[in-house]
Structure formats: C-alpha cells, structure tokens
Amino acid sequence: MADTNDILEIVKKRFETEIISVEPSSDIPSIVVTSSSVYNIIEFLKNDKDTGYEFLTDLCGIHYPESNLPFGVVYHLHNLADNRRIRIKTFVPLEKPEVATVTPLFSAANWMERETYDFYGIVFRDHPNLKRILNVEFLDFFPMRKEYPLEDPTREDKDNRFFGR
Amino acid sequence: MPVKDPHIIIQPEDTDKVYTTLNLGPTHPATHGIFQNILTMDGEIIIDAEQTVGYIHRAFEKIAEQRPYYQIKPLTDRMNYCSSPINNIGWDMTVEKLLGIETSKKIDYMRIIIMELARITDHLICNSVIGVDSGALTGFTYVFQEREAIYEIYEEMCGARLTTNMGRIGGFERDFPPAAIKKLNELLDRLPKVLREFEKLLMRNRIFMDRTINVGPISAERALNYGFTGPNLRAAGVDYDVRVTTPYSSYDDFDFVIPVGTNGDTYDRFCVRQEELWQSIKLIRNALDNMPEGSYHVDVPSVFLPPKEDVYGKMEALIYHFKIVMGEIGVPAGEVYHSVEGGNGELGFYLVSDGGRTPYRLHFRRPCFIYYQAFPEMIRGSVLSDAILTMSSMNVIAGELDA
Numbered sequence: 001m002a003d004t005n006d007i008l009e010i011v012k013k014r015f016e017t018e019i020i021s022v023e024p025s026s027d028i029p030s031i032v033v034t035s036s037s038v039y040n041i042i043e044f045l046k047n048d049k050d051t052g053y054e055f056l057t058d059l060c061g062i063h064y065p066e067s068n069l070p071f072g073v074v075y076h077l078h079n080l081a082d083n084r085r086i087r088i089k090t091f092v093p094l095e096k097p098e099v100a101t102v103t104p105l106f107s108a109a110n111w112m113e114r115e116t117y118d119f120y121g122i123v124f125r126d127h128p129n130l131k132r133i134l135n136v137e138f139l140d141f142f143p144m145r146k147e148y149p150l151e152d153p154t155r156e157d158k159d160n161r162f163f164g165r
Numbered sequence: 166m167p168v169k170d171p172h173i174i175i176q177p178e179d180t181d182k183v184y185t186t187l188n189l190g191p192t193h194p195a196t197h198g199i200f201q202n203i204l205t206m207d208g209e210i211i212i213d214a215e216q217t218v219g220y221i222h223r224a225f226e227k228i229a230e231q232r233p234y235y236q237i238k239p240l241t242d243r244m245n246y247c248s249s250p251i252n253n254i255g256w257d258m259t260v261e262k263l264l265g266i267e268t269s270k271k272i273d274y275m276r277i278i279i280m281e282l283a284r285i286t287d288h289l290i291c292n293s294v295i296g297v298d299s300g301a302l303t304g305f306t307y308v309f310q311e312r313e314a315i316y317e318i319y320e321e322m323c324g325a326r327l328t329t330n331m332g333r334i335g336g337f338e339r340d341f342p343p344a345a346i347k348k349l350n351e352l353l354d355r356l357p358k359v360l361r362e363f364e365k366l367l368m369r370n371r372i373f374m375d376r377t378i379n380v381g382p383i384s385a386e387r388a389l390n391y392g393f394t395g396p397n398l399r400a401a402g403v404d405y406d407v408r409v410t411t412p413y414s415s416y417d418d419f420d421f422v423i424p425v426g427t428n429g430d431t432y433d434r435f436c437v438r439q440e441e442l443w444q445s446i447k448l449i450r451n452a453l454d455n456m457p458e459g460s461y462h463v464d465v466p467s468v469f470l471p472p473k474e475d476v477y478g479k480m481e482a483l484i485y486h487f488k489i490v491m492g493e494i495g496v497p498a499g500e501v502y503h504s505v506e507g508g509n510g511e512l513g514f515y516l517v518s519d520g521g522r523t524p525y526r527l528h529f530r531r532p533c534f535i536y537y538q539a540f541p542e543m544i545r546g547s548v549l550s551d552a553i554l555t556m557s558s559m560n561v562i563a564g565e566l567d568a
Binding site for chain 2: 027028030054055056057058060062063074076080083085087106107108110111112115119133134135136143144150151
C-alpha cells in the first residue's frame with residue numbers, strides 16, 4: 001500500500017507535462033491537470049494497481065470569471081480499499097469549454113456530467129446523452145455561471161454590500 | 166401512409182413486434198415523489214426505461230452562493246427530508262472543518278444521537294413503504310407511530326418536526342431538555358418490540374420473499390461503477406460506510422456492526438436497512454449512557470450566537486451577535502470536502518470559500534441523484550410491479566434527487 005505522497009510522485013512522474021500544479025490541501029490532495037489529459041490521468045488512477053481510485057465520488061463544475069481559463073471541472077476520486085481520496089481539477093477556456101467524458105470509466109459520471117453541462121455549459125466530448133437534466137430543455141443560458149444573478153439585477157432598493165454578494 | 170403514433174415504437178428489424186410506451190409518473194401514487202419514468206414495454210416486460218428528473222429543482226447551489234453560512238442550513242433540510250438532521254449536522258461539520266473548529270465529546274455524542282434517530286426514521290419509512298408497495302399495509306401503520314414519536318423528540322429538542330434546522334455551527338442551540346431524554350428513553354424501550362413485530366410480519370413472509378428476492382439486483386462491481394453508497398451498496402456486498410472508513414463526530418468511540426448483503430436485490434436492501442435499525446438503537450443507547458458532562462457548544466464567540474439576554478447588556482455579545490447575523494464570521498479562503506453517512510448514502514459537501522461571507526461554490530453530493538441512474542439497468546427485463554418495488558427499495562427521495 002502506497003501512501004498519498006507516493007501516489008502523487010507516481011502520477012507526477014508518469015504525466016510530467018500534463019500536470020499544472022499540485023495544491024497542498026488540508027483535507028484532500030488536489031492536482032490541477034490540463035483539460036486534454038484529464039481522461040488519461042483518471043484512467044490511470046483508476047486502473048493502476050498502485051493507485052486504485054476505483055470510485056468516482058463526485059464531479060462538479062466551478063466558474064472563475066476573472067481567470068483566462070474560467071470554467072473548471074472538479075473530480076473527487078476515492079480508493080475504497082485504502083481509504084484515500086484525491087481531487088482532480090481541470091480548467092477550460094470560455095470559447096471552447098470542452099473536456100472528454102469519463103462515462104466509459106464510471107457509469108456514475110453520466111448524470112453528474114449532464115448536471116455540470118446543465119449549469120455551466122461545459123461540454124463533455126463523446127458523452128452518450130449530453131442534454132439538460134435538472135433545468136427545462138428550452139433554457140437558453142447556463143444558470144450557475146457567475147454572470148447570472150439570483151435576483152433581478154435591475155433592482156435598486158437593495159444594497160448588495162449589506163446582503164451578501 | 167398511416168399516421169405514426171409516437172407512443173408505439175416499431176422496431177425496424179422486426180416489424181411484427183410492437184412496443185408500447187408507458188408513462189410512470191410524474192405524479193404516480195407508487196413513485197412516492199415527483200419523478201417520471203418513461204418505460205418501453207413488451208406486454209408486461211420492461212424493455213427499457215428513461216428517467217426524467219428535475220421536477221422539484223429549487224437551485225439550492227445557486228441560492229447558497231448568495232447566503233451567509235448559517236442561512237444555508239434550512240436549504241439542506243429540504244434535500245433528504247426523511248432524515249434532515251443528518252443533512253443539518255453534515256453542513257455544520259463542513260463549515261467547522263473549514264474554520265478548524267474541534268468539537269467536544271459531548272457535542273459529538275449529542276450529534277450521534279440525533280443522526281441515528283434520523284437514520285431510524287429514514288429506514289423505517291423506506292422499509293415500511295417496500296411493504297406497502299408489495300401490498301402489506303399493516304407494518305407501515307405500526308412503524309409510523311414510532312416515526313411520529315421520533316418527530317416528537319425532535320420537537321422537544323429544536324421545536325420543528327420535518328425540516329428541523331437542528332444544531333448550530335459549533336454545537337447546538339440548547340442542551341437536550343429533560344422531556345426529550347424522557348421520550349428518548351421511552352422510545353428506546355418500545356422500539357425493539359415494534360421492530361420485532363414488523364420483522365415477523367415481513368422478513369420470513371413467503372409472499373414478501375417471493376416478491377422481493379432477485380428483484381432489481383445489482384452486482385457489487387456495477388454498484389461501485391454507478392457510484393452507489395449507503396445501504397444500497399452494502400446490500401450488494403461492499404462494506405463501505407463513511408461512519409467507519411472516515412469516522413466523524415466520534416463514531417470511532419462506539420462498537421457497531423455494518424451489515425452487508427450478497428445479491429444486491431430488494432430483499433437484501435430491506436434486510437440491510439432492518440439490521441441498521443438495530444445498530445442505530447444500540448448506538449443511541451450507548452451514546453446516551455456515556456454522555457459526558459460539559460457545554461453543548463464550543464467556545465467560539467465569533468461563530469456561535471451569544472445568549473439573547475447578554476446581547477442587550479454586554480458590548481462584546483452585541484458586537485458578535487450583529488456580526489454573526491450579518492454573516493461576518495471570518496471564514497478563511499480554502500476548499501473542503503466533507504461527507505457523512507446519510508440515510509441513503511454518502512452525503513458530501515464540497516465547499517469552496519474565497520474568504521467572503523457566502524460560499525464561492527457549494528456542491529452537494531446527493532447520493533440518490535447518483536445511484537438513481539442505475540434504475541433502468543436494474544429493472545430491464547422485469548415486470549412493472551417489480552419495478553415499483555425496486556424503486557421504493559432504492560430509497561430515492563425526490564427532494565434530494567433534484568436539490
């Protein structure tokens with residue numbers, strides 16, 4: 001059984017050019033990878049016997065409008081036998097928000113990717129059924145993006161400095 | 166040329182074969198919630214199913230980005246409303262993890278009591294509804310009395326019943342009142358008898374066994390691939406329980422058994438939940454007997470609201486009260502993932518903070534949203550009445566599914 005630092009070393013060695021950074025984190029070690037390599041890295045983490053992250057706990061999107069790669073996809077993987085978790089992040093540009101689907105590896109990713117597409121408009125390449133899941137199908141925007149305010153933006157009677165964001 | 170009926174699908178390779186489409190839901194009495202299944206049927210046999218979800222989507226993740234941390238808890242209530250205290254306390258623990266607050270044993274044990282009570286209500290509903298859907302209404306009426314008794318205990322503890330909003334970041338709003346302890350003791354004395362009665366009704370009942378064994382099975386490998394957690398995964402034979410693998414809230418102080426099944430069918434799911442009920446009773450009894458002395462909240466004045474009478478008389482209390490109510494609790498920037506064993510699986514909170522008064526991003530890992538995907542695979546080839554039983558044994562809660 002290898003511990004988390006060893007795993008990070010193995011991954012760093014195997015995918016030297018694809019890993020952008022390794023973020024120290026208090027709870028789960030997280031690595032930021034390029035969007036073109038995310039499928040290969042997750043496949044490696046799942047199938048390699050030393051790493052063995054065979055369980056996809058969570059997949060979600062995140063939006064940083066200030067960044068030049070504004071859309072992120074966050075994967076949480078879990079090695080159930082050794083009880084180790086890892087967080088993989090990848091960022092994609094606004095013009096082409098596209099990553100490869102991990103549905104062939106994890107059936108669980110199907111709806112989670114659809115949910116991410118539904119809320120952020122991130123396209124999962126080769127996804128078997130990429131359409132909206134929680135919102136209505138004719139919605140013409142992606143509601144979790146930061147530019148869509150929760151409240152009516154033309155409202156003038158309320159000063160947002162005093163009421164959260 | 167005849168007009169094509171969209172509800173009748175004719176397979177091109179076999180033109181004699183006519184499949185019918187059946188809408189199960191959105192509001193069907195047997196689905197126990199608002200979700201739709203479009204079934205393609207060959208007579209009584211299900212060929213394929215497609216689920217439509219999102220009927221009660223309320224944009225909790227978007228709302229959470231606009232709200233101070235303590236105002237997010239009422240949103241978690243409304244996810245898995247059969248076991249809302251687990252969601253509440255899971256959220257508290259997530260924020261405590263980000264803030265670096267360590268809770269005392271007393272708070273941990275109080276939380277265990279409440280979370281296990283919630284697990285009992287959740288499993289009681291799920292298991293008795295399996296009975297109802299197979300035609301045995303009697304057990305349901307008996308165990309619902311006990312669920313009512315548990316809701317009365319919640320009422321004594323926090324004043325609410327279904328959407329409890331129980332606890333605070335850093336502990337509880339008050340200690341357990343004596344009336345709650347009294348009712349809890351009465352419940353613990355009564356519940357084993359009721360459970361035994363309930364098990365006698367169903368567990369070795371020939372009709373119930375015939376209806377549930379080998380109905381909606383899933384292998385351990387497929388269940389893991391589909392992201393199953395909780396009793397559904399354990400019924401397939403994988404002993405994964407967040408309470409044991411990543412102990413939170415001092416669960417490691419207690420000795421309890423994680424039941425596992427073998428086939429992952431409806432009967433196994435029923436039996437796993439039934440055994441978890443017994444383990445929950447044991448856990449509550451142990452936590453209640455070993456309850457340490459001490460305060461019911463951590464001494465974190467910048468996060469935990471001061472007593473109301475101090476607010477009117479003391480300067481510091483007034484300042485803290487104002488800052489907490491306005492959401493200025495000084496959350497550091499960072500990200501955490503925290504998970505608890507919810508009623509139907511691993512309930513996770515992925516929280517990203519940029520140091521502001523609201524979360525930058527909050528994602529709920531809702532267990533039934535993830536495992537409900539497997540439903541078509543589980544019912545393919547079975548008959549309609551088995552699909553109903555499979556669905557109720559999966560414990561899919563519409564509020565959690567759609568968030």
